[in-house]
Amino acid sequence: MILSITFFDAKSDGSASGTAAQQRAVDELQRAADERLADEANSAPSRPGDFSMVMNGAKLYARNCARCHGPRAEGVVNWQRRDATGNFPPPPLDGSAHTWHHPRRQLANTIKNGGRVMPSFGATLTESEISNIIDYLLSLWPDEIYALWAERNEKYEQRFDKQAR
Numbered sequence: 001m002i003l004s005i006t007f008f009d010a011k012s013d014g015s016a017s018g019t020a021a022q023q024r025a026v027d028e029l030q031r032a033a034d035e036r037l038a039d040e041a042n043s044a045p046s047r048p049g050d051f052s053m054v055m056n057g058a059k060l061y062a063r064n065c066a067r068c069h070g071p072r073a074e075g076v077v078n079w080q081r082r083d084a085t086g087n088f089p090p091p092p093l094d095g096s097a098h099t100w101h102h103p104r105r106q107l108a109n110t111i112k113n114g115g116r117v118m119p120s121f122g123a124t125l126t127e128s129e130i131s132n133i134i135d136y137l138l139s140l141w142p143d144e145i146y147a148l149w150a151e152r153n154e155k156y157e158q159r160f161d162k163q164a165r
């Protein structure tokens, strides 16, 4: 009882009278603060795909996609404007455009089936090659864009799972 009174007194007036309980409380606060700082420092979301998958994706991207979407997936200037033929130019895939609106399954389908202008790759790339390319593209995205995408993708997958059951 006496100990706990000492503890509360010490806490409320902020004096450092140095009881063991007070020291423990201070240590606890310090530890919590350190953990919070460490969490913030580590909050950059980890990306899918290990190093060799992402490198393979980069190689496949360079071979199949770079001629239209650019060597760093930066797309074409004015990609939002239709060209003389009425088609849209290749958009950036580096996270600066709206590619992050599309979950992984949709990205894979676009690559498999192509678009109005974009050729289809379903016959020339395997599922895992397409997946490696997507991992490579995700590795280029800024943290906050990737985090938004990951959240949407997760929700989409959950809906997809429900429908599949």
Ligand code: HEC
Pocket: 061, 064, 065, 066, 067, 068, 069, 087, 088, 089, 090, 091, 093, 097, 098, 099, 100, 102, 107, 110, 111, 114, 115, 116, 117, 118, 119, 121, 133
């Ligand atoms: C001949 C040029 C060309 C090539 C090669 C090409 N694309 Fe495209 N891509 C386009 C164009 C143009 C669009 C816009 C849709 C359309 O009109 O086809 C597009 C759209 C996309 C989209 C949809 C982007 C969005 O935000 O909606 C993705 C993803 C994509 N391409 C990925 C790829 C990948 C990955 C490759 C290589 C495997 C590739 N593209 C190769 C021209 C190309």
